[in-house]
Amino acid sequence: MMQPILITGVSGQLAVALGEGAPGHGLSVRQYDRLALDFDRPASIVAAFAETAPWLVINAAAYTAVDAAEDDADDAFRANRDGPAQLARLCEDAGIPLIHISTDYVFDGLKGAPYVEDDPTSPQGVYGASKLAGERAVLERCSRAIVLRTSWVYSPVGRNFVRTMLNVVQRTDRLRVVADQKGCPTSAPDLGAAILSMAARIAADGWQDRWAGLYHAAGTGWTTWHGLAVATFEAAARYGARVPTVDPIETAEWPTRAKRPPDSRLDCARLEATFGLRLPPWQNGLARTIDAVLADEAALAP
Numbered sequence: 232m233m234q235p236i237l238i239t240g241v242s243g244q245l246a247v248a249l250g251e252g253a254p255g256h257g258l259s260v261r262q263y264d265r266l267a268l269d270f271d272r273p274a275s276i277v278a279a280f281a282e283t284a285p286w287l288v289i290n291a292a293a294y295t296a297v298d299a300a301e302d303d304a305d306d307a308f309r310a311n312r313d314g315p316a317q318l319a320r321l322c323e324d325a326g327i328p329l330i331h332i333s334t335d336y337v338f339d340g341l342k343g344a345p346y347v348e349d350d351p352t353s354p355q356g357v358y359g360a361s362k363l364a365g366e367r368a369v370l371e372r373c374s375r376a377i378v379l380r381t382s383w384v385y386s387p388v389g390r391n392f393v394r395t396m397l398n399v400v401q402r403t404d405r406l407r408v409v410a411d412q413k414g415c416p417t418s419a420p421d422l423g424a425a426i427l428s429m430a431a432r433i434a435a436d437g438w439q440d441r442w443a444g445l446y447h448a449a450g451t452g453w454t455t456w457h458g459l460a461v462a463t464f465e466a467a468a469r470y471g472a473r474v475p476t477v478d479p480i481e482t483a484e485w486p487t488r489a490k491r492p493p494d495s496r497l498d499c500a501r502l503e504a505t506f507g508l509r510l511p512p513w514q515n516g517l518a519r520t521i522d523a524v525l526a527d528e529a530a531l532a533p
C-alpha cells in the first residue's frame with residue numbers, strides 16, 4: 232500500500248481543506264498538528280517525517296499573523312523559513328516532492344497589473360519577508376519542490392476576512408472597509424482541491440522534473456476588500472442575514488501594524504499551462520463558503 236502524504240497543520244484553513252478533500256482524490260494523508268510537528272522544535276519535524284515515511288509532503292502550516300509578525304520576527308522566520316527549509320532538506324534526502332505555500336505579500340503591490348512569478352519581489356513587512364525567505368530556502372534545498380503563492384485565503388473555518396464580516400454584521404448596520412487594495416480572494420477548499428489534483432497526478436504519472444518551481448495559485452478574478460465585503464453580505468442575504476451599509480475607505484484611514492501591498496493580484500497562467508489547473512472564480516468559492524458557514528449556523532439554531 233502506498234505510504235501517506237505528510238501534511239503539516241490540522242486546524243489551519245488550508246490544512247482542513249486538504250484533510251477533507253483527500254479521500255475524494257483517492258489520497259491517504261497523515262496530518263500533524265503543532266503538538267506533534269512544531270517548526271519551533273526541529274526534532275519534531277524529523278520525528279514526524281520518520282514516522283510517516285511519506286511519498287509527498289504538503290506544507291500547509293505557517294506563521295500567518297501579518298501584523299503580529301512585525302513584533303515577532305524570530306517566530307515568523309522560524310515557522311516560515313527555517314521549518315520549511317528543514318522539510319525541504321528531508322524531502323531532498325528522501326528523493327520525494329514537497330508542495331509548499333507562499334504568499335502575494337512577497338510583492339510591494341506597485342506594479343499596477345497582476346504579478347507573474349518572475350516579477351521582482353519586495354515584501355513590505357516581516358510576514359512577507361519571512362515567506363519570501365521560506366520559498367527561496369525550499370527551492371534551493373529541494374529539487375522536487377513546487378511553491379504555490381496564493382492570496383486572500385478564506386474558508387468556512389479559521390480566522391479570515393469573510394468570517395469576520397459575517398460576525399460583524401450581527402453587531403452593526405454600517406461599517407467601513409478599505410477599497411483601495413486589490414487582490415485575488417482564494418477559497419481554501421478550491422486551493423486544496425488544486426493541490427490534491429497535483430498530488431494525484433504525481434501519484435499517477437510519477438514526478439516530472441519540469442514541474443519543480445514557483446507558481447501563482449489564487450482564485451480567478453479580483454476585487455478589493457470592500458468588494459469582498461459587499462459580495463459576502465449579498466451572498467449571506469440569501470440566508471436572511473441583514474445587509475449593512477459598507478462605506479469605502481482608503482488604506483490611510485485604516486492603519487495597521489504591517490503595511491499591505493495595494494495591488495497584489497496574481498497572474499496564474501503558469502499553473503494552468505503546466506498543470507491544466509485554474510482555480511474557480513472567487514465568487515464561486517465565496518458562495519460555497521457562505522453556504523457552509525450559514526447552513527451550519529442554521530443547523531445549530533433552536
Ligand SMILES: NC(=O)c1ccc[n+]([C@@H]2O[C@H](COP(=O)([O-])OP(=O)(O)OC[C@H]3O[C@@H](n4cnc5c(N)ncnc54)[C@H](OP(=O)(O)O)[C@@H]3O)[C@@H](O)[C@H]2O)c1
Pocket residue numbers: 239240241242243244245246264265266268269270271290291292293294295309310332333334335362380381382383384385389390419
Ligand atoms: N490566510 C491568508 O490569507 C493567506 C494568504 C496568502 C498565503 N497564505 C499562505 O497559505 C498557507 C495556509 O494558510 P492558512 O490561511 O491555512 O493558515 P492558518 O489558517 O493561519 O493556519 C496555519 C497553520 O499553521 C500551523 N502553525 C503555525 N505556526 C506553526 C509552527 N511554528 N509549527 C507548526 N505549525 C504551525 C497552525 O497550527 P496551530 O493552529 O496549532 O497553531 C495552523 O494549523 C500558509 O503558507 C500561508 O502563509 C495565506
